[in-house]
Amino acid sequence: MTDAPTPIEDLLVTLGLAHGSRPVHLTPGEAGSLLARPAFHGLTALLGAAVDTGDVRVDIATSGEVTRGWAEAMARAVELDGLLLEVCAALAQAGIPTRVLKGAAVATLDEPDPAWRSYQDVDVLVPANRLMAAADALAPLGLQPAVPPVRRGWADRHAKSLTLRHHSGMQVDLHRRLAGGPLGARIRTDALFAGGDDLPVGTATLTALVAEHRFLHACYHAVLGGTRGPRHRRDVLLLARRVSPEAVEHRWDEGWVSGVVAAALRWATADGATAALPPAWTAWCERHDADSAGADATPGFQAQARGELRLQRGLRAKWAYVWPLVWPSRAHLQARRRTRTSHLRRLARTALARRSP
Numbered sequence: 001m002t003d004a005p006t007p008i009e010d011l012l013v014t015l016g017l018a019h020g021s022r023p024v025h026l027t028p029g030e031a032g033s034l035l036a037r038p039a040f041h042g043l044t045a046l047l048g049a050a051v052d053t054g055d056v057r058v059d060i061a062t063s064g065e066v067t068r069g070w071a072e073a074m075a076r077a078v079e080l081d082g083l084l085l086e087v088c089a090a091l092a093q094a095g096i097p098t099r100v101l102k103g104a105a106v107a108t109l110d111e112p113d114p115a116w117r118s119y120q121d122v123d124v125l126v127p128a129n130r131l132m133a134a135a136d137a138l139a140p141l142g143l144q145p146a147v148p149p150v151r152r153g154w155a156d157r158h159a160k161s162l163t164l165r166h167h168s169g170m171q172v173d174l175h176r177r178l179a180g181g182p183l184g185a186r187i188r189t190d191a192l193f194a195g196g197d198d199l200p201v202g203t204a205t206l207t208a209l210v211a212e213h214r215f216l217h218a219c220y221h222a223v224l225g226g227t228r229g230p231r232h233r234r235d236v237l238l239l240a241r242r243v244s245p246e247a248v249e250h251r252w253d254e255g256w257v258s259g260v261v262a263a264a265l266r267w268a269t270a271d272g273a274t275a276a277l278p279p280a281w282t283a284w285c286e287r288h289d290a291d292s293a294g295a296d297a298t299p300g301f302q303a304q305a306r307g308e309l310r311l312q313r314g315l316r317a318k319w320a321y322v323w324p325l326v327w328p329s330r331a332h333l334q335a336r337r338r339t340r341t342s343h344l345r346r347l348a349r350t351a352l353a354r355r356s357p
Helices: 007-013 028-035 043-053 060-093 102-109 131-141 152-158 181-186 211-224 230-240 245-249 258-268 271-276 279-287 301-311 315-326 330-335 340-355
Strands: 122-125 143-145 161-166 171-175 197-201 204-208
Touching: 007 028, 007 043, 007 230, 007 271, 028 043, 028 060, 043 060, 043 230, 060 102, 060 122, 060 131, 060 197, 060 204, 102 122, 102 197, 102 211, 102 230, 131 143, 131 152, 131 161, 131 171, 152 315, 181 211, 181 301, 211 230, 211 245, 211 258, 230 258, 230 271, 245 279, 258 279
Parallel strands: 122 171
Antiparallel strands: 143 161, 161 171, 197 204
16 A cells, blocks of 8 residues: 555664664754655654654764754644534534544554644544535634535535635644545444544643544545555554454444455554554454455545446436536636536546546
């Protein structure tokens, strides 16, 4: 699912999760290369933590660069936590329940130290039929859709999420599902709100998914998400240490697929990360097929949309799903810098490309 990890990546991914060996010495160039990686990989915070614990050693000048980068990542997290509190308060006032997802939840509830986990946006789950109501409730905070949905009704029935952009540049991802396509559609979202773990943020207490759901979400994101990297591998390994296979297997009737979990675990334990996986999960993987999810686990909107179309029962339901994608709102087209004509031409080229041998 991604390029082979390097030994230093494996060290950072498994920091605090596996027995360490002798400290690794990095040159200024090697450390600079890690600091230059895209922020969604989360390597700056992990490198800072590894230097702090002594698992990685660098010279004094490089240590200063690492510390500055780490401090900037944590300052960003503090700003995002402030926005998270505003978002959850506004949604609560509108009568919309929430579950905090991903970065803020994993950092506080699952990492050995919250400073080891950086994140770049706010992720919140809302009930499946309240997506656009939630977006409306957040508009007074200066949050507007980065790209308006193809249609409001379609978004409330079929969208995975809606990205809102704050005037400060920060981003909020409102989720109505944890994954796109048919695999995401099968998950019973009501089960995600049936329980929750307390999540302290500042002086407030919000609600995150329970540990089993956080683990399953990490696995689904690793297999179906649009971006993957060291931080996503670490999330899978972190959460695998929080829950047992037996506890997760009690969740299958909520619509989760074991093949996705097996694929995520095998990807996360590539090369030097194997020792970070608890033995119970290693044995579980040996008994489960990572390919059982089949074509439904193919990442990408087009592939997932085709899969979800197959789930629609009857011609009327299929037409209601497809038509907004063919003839989206003018606001959606304008945000994507398309005209009605260019959009239809793009769809036609995609259809012809699929028919070509």
